Amino acid sequence: MGLILTGFILTISFYDITYDDVFLAFRYAKNILSGNGFVYNIGEKFLGTPAPFFVLLLVIGKYLAAFLTIPQVGGLISCVSLLLLSLFVYAIGRSFGQRMLGALAAIFTLINPLIVMTLGSETPIYLFFVTAAFYFYYCRGQIYLPAFLLALSILNRVEGIIPAALFCGHFILTRRKFPLRASVIAILTMLPWLIFSFFYFGSPLTNSMGAKIAQRQAGLGSFIYTAAWWMHRMVQNIDLFYLAFIPLLVFGVQYFIKKGRGWSILFFWIVFQTVAYLILDVPFYHWYIAHIGLAISILAAMGSIELLEIFRSRIGPIYKAGPIIVIVLIIFAAAAEVQVDINHHYPNPVNQLNTATGKWFIANSEPGSSIAYLEIGQIGYYSERQIIDLLGLVTPGASDWVRKGNFVWAYLNYQPDYIIYNPMFSSWIGVILNEPWFKESYTEVEHLTSPGYPEPLIIYKKHPGARLTPPLEVDAAQIKREQPGDEIYGNDNKGQTFKARESNMSGIEVSLFNFNKQNNKTVIFHLKETPDSSSDIFRHEFLSSEVVNNSGYLFHFPTIENSSGKSFYFYLDSPESTQGNAISVWTALKDPYKDGTAWTNERSINEKDLAFKVFYKP
The missing domain is CATH 2.60.120 (Jelly Rolls)
Incomplete structure (x- = not known):
């Protein structure tokens, strides 16, 4: 009960956290609820969201709680999923006779910034489905419920194929037979979506992963290099959370080798998913390391137990309370640090600027006009205008040209009514500023700024009747x-x-x-x-x-x-x-x-x- 209460307080504190990419799913849900169909741009059947199941949850949640906005619904769903994730982490520890370890791992999961920063999105839901499947399969010996949960994880993120394949392989190795009935349950769970998406979109496969790989091929930083830089920057901030957990992780590895082997299949999933990202050569996005945050939380809990056992065996019972007090202080300090960090960064300047930009278009552009830009989540959601995504997540054909390094193609092919230029992305789109077609056909109409954001968003409007040259x-x-x-x-x-x-x-x-x-x-x-x-x-x-x-x-x-x-x-x-x-x-x-x-x-x-x-x- 204490864990549930702690989780409820923490998740309610974080429920309004979100980031730009999640608004793609929010806009799909908004169009469904408005009767426009499962589309991002009205009249354009193109699957750009990686999380169709999350979109379905948003639609249901908004229908049941009409007084909430769709972003608030998304925040609450992901927060509940984080709470459920932590409860299943605790349940796994308890099933192994490691109740204290499970409780610590659950609390560390609740306050881990690598996971907290994905709130508002489908990622906590994905982590919950996979962890719950592990519990029911490995700790309770069930087969069919894990198959159902893993099928939902695939519908929620295509990466769910990795834990599904891992569980299938484990079943074959340990039971010497193929999990035929479980596979049928998984297929039947996904079948309605497969049939619908095949006839509606022409394929059940989302364009999201292909577009991300295209970005990497176009020169966006590699997964390992950018993730290392990102983590290094976080540690450089001297946040108490990261510094306090480093020794716990070291002792956690020691505990895992001695007594934590039962958690192996969960760690195998985390390793395999990371390796898959490296093999696919995807660019780094912070939600791609949320599963690593789960591993860190469990290892930190193992390290805490290892330290407690060292104190018991070497120092004596009089000092038993010492390490417990230290660990409790770390938890509260870490929770406070995460809360301060979240309050400092959300809503952050880029979120505020993109939201204001979307609302500017509502007030200053004609319905049905089109906008070309890179960060399309919040601008697309709040503008309610046709969006031309230069990176190709929701715009047909664009990612094929991004893969070749051609960021101009989408402009010339779709000929947007408005172009948003951000000097922060000059390496990708700055080339247009000196292009004859741009100088002849577009006029600057607005500068939008946000306190704390280093550059303005500059909005250009196309001249009436202007026609752009065919793309090279x-x-x-x-x-x-x-x-x-x-x-x-x-x-x-x-x-x-x-x-x-x-x-x-x-x-x-x-x-x-x-x-x-x-x-x-x-x-x-x-x-x-x-x-x-x-x-x-x-x-x-x-x-x-x-x-x-x-x-x-x-x-x-x-x-x-x-x-x-x-x-x-x-x-x-x-x-x-x-x-x-x-x-x-x-x-x-x-x-x-x-x-x-x-x-x-x-x-x-x-x-x-x-x-x-x-x-x-x-």
Whole structure:
């Protein structure tokens, strides 16, 4: 009862936490409740949410509690799921005769920031389903209920396939037969959705995971590198929660080896899911490590018990209360730290800005108008306008072009009425600012800001009747940006050789860097057949003040019809630039592009390549 009460107080404290991506599910639920069908954009049957079961829960919850908003319904559902998750963690410990361990693990789960930060979403529901399935299968010896729960976990997140496969493998190894009846139950549970989604969307598979993988292929940070950076940043904040738990985790591993093997299959699931993310090479998002938060909570509880046993055996009964007091203080301090951190970050500046932006569109744009942007969750939910998702989560076709590094395709293909530009994302979308079609067809109409957010959202509106040029397609590309080159000034130049794979080459985008300075000198782009060619195929002069920092600059030139299979060379120079008033280009190390190499001052640099894309007219 004490655990339930503690969990209830904590979850109610956190129920209004949410983040931008979850609003995709909220908008699907809103459209269902409004009679528009299971769609994100009205009239467009495209499955972009990774959590159809969560959408169903939102619809039911909103129907039963009409006085709540859909985000509040989502928050309460995920908070209840977190409470149930902690109760099943406790139940697992109790079934192993480890009641204290289970209670500590449950409390640590309730206050673990890696899990708390996913509240409002489907992730706590997923963790609850898998943990409950483990309890009923491994601790109670049941088969059919775990199969049902694992089927729901798959409907809630496709990653549920991993624990389902693990449980199936364990059943086969331990019982020497295939779990046929359990598999039938799982299939029957999912069958209504499979039939509906096949006929409604054309496929039961969500576009979400494919779009995330496309983002990684387009250059978004790797799972391991970004997760390590993210965790390092959290530890750097000297939060008491993280520092206090480090020794507990060390002792927890020791306890697991001695007495915690019963938890193995749960840890196997956590390891396998992490490995799956690495194999798929998905980019890092904080909800992709919530399951690791569960492992940390259990190991910390094991470490606490190990410390208690060490005190009992080595120091004596007079000091038994010491470690208990320390652990209780850690729990309360950690809970307070998490609460302070949550209050500080929610609602955070980006949430406030995106919400205000969505409401701006309600007041200042026509119903049915379209908006193109990257962070579409809250803006899409509150604007009630057609959304063109540049990353392709909810926009058909876009993720295929993102995979090739082409972020301009969605603009030119869908021709939005409004474009939102955020300087924070200049490396992906800054290229449009110097595009002729953008300058000719769009006018800036609003700057929206939020206290604490470093950049404004700039809204551009398309001129009435404007028609954009047909989109180009990416041919050759090297999109890694690992190191800015030296300044280009005086007699210095930097270039790249490459091979065109397609005919009709008509543009080259180069990733530029202005050192966060207002440069004002002329820069010259040259395209030649080879570094030794005496004349340029194409030459273009532009001012360095036009360069958007960390962004691409697309140079258009007359179509080269017979470009397929031929090698070319481009370079940049700026004789009138001076040190401190010059730009540079982004480069990649270890020669990732094999059909060419970087050049500096007429010398090839075999271990480097510039960051660039070659475009052609299809």
